[in-house]
Amino acid sequence: MASARWLRWAALGLAVAAVIGTWLYPTDEKRVKAAAEALVSAANHSPSALSAALDEHALPGVRIRITELSEAFEGKLAIVSALTQAETMGQKLHFRVESLEVAVEGNRARLTADLLTMLQPELPELRRPRHATALFEKRSGTFRLASAEIGPERLDQPEARP
Numbered sequence: 001m002a003s004a005r006w007l008r009w010a011a012l013g014l015a016v017a018a019v020i021g022t023w024l025y026p027t028d029e030k031r032v033k034a035a036a037e038a039l040v041s042a043a044n045h046s047p048s049a050l051s052a053a054l055d056e057h058a059l060p061g062v063r064i065r066i067t068e069l070s071e072a073f074e075g076k077l078a079i080v081s082a083l084t085q086a087e088t089m090g091q092k093l094h095f096r097v098e099s100l101e102v103a104v105e106g107n108r109a110r111l112t113a114d115l116l117t118m119l120q121p122e123l124p125e126l127r128r129p130r131h132a133t134a135l136f137e138k139r140s141g142t143f144r145l146a147s148a149e150i151g152p153e154r155l156d157q158p159e160a161r162p
Contacts, residue, residue, distance in 0.1 A: 050083055062148075097113045099114045
């Protein structure tokens with residue numbers, strides 16, 4: 001009788017451990033989201049933080065295309081220079097991502113999100129929502145940003161209406 005009770009508790013403990021392990025285990029989707037959030041957080045902090053984050057979470061030839069600009073930013077140096085130039089012109093940009101969705105197929109992942117850009121995070125009327133798509137590639141077990149495309153300002157969002 002005592003051994004049956006002990007077996008039930010052991011089985012229950014194993015089941016709970018399996019559920020918690022599955023819930024906490026970082027899936028590929030979680031890894032891609034974490035890399036994207038690290039890049040956005042670093043861009044909000046400083047150009048040097050963005051440079052370090054790009055070293056860790058992006059491929060060397062990363063390419064960022066912004067619809068309103070004629071040319072894409074290619075490579076870490078071009079991306080960091082663009083952020084530095086914006087800050088020297090007195091435009092401290094703040095970024096936030098919402099509605100993150102990740103689709104993983106093999107060693108590639110596509111992240112779609114709403115990217116909010118603002119000059120000051122405390123002024124919600126200055127938010128500029130945009131649709132963004134980022135492609136990640138898995139290299140050495142880590143997902144790294146390969147390219148991103150940031151669309152035009154979305155006027156269908158409440159943040160964009162006057």
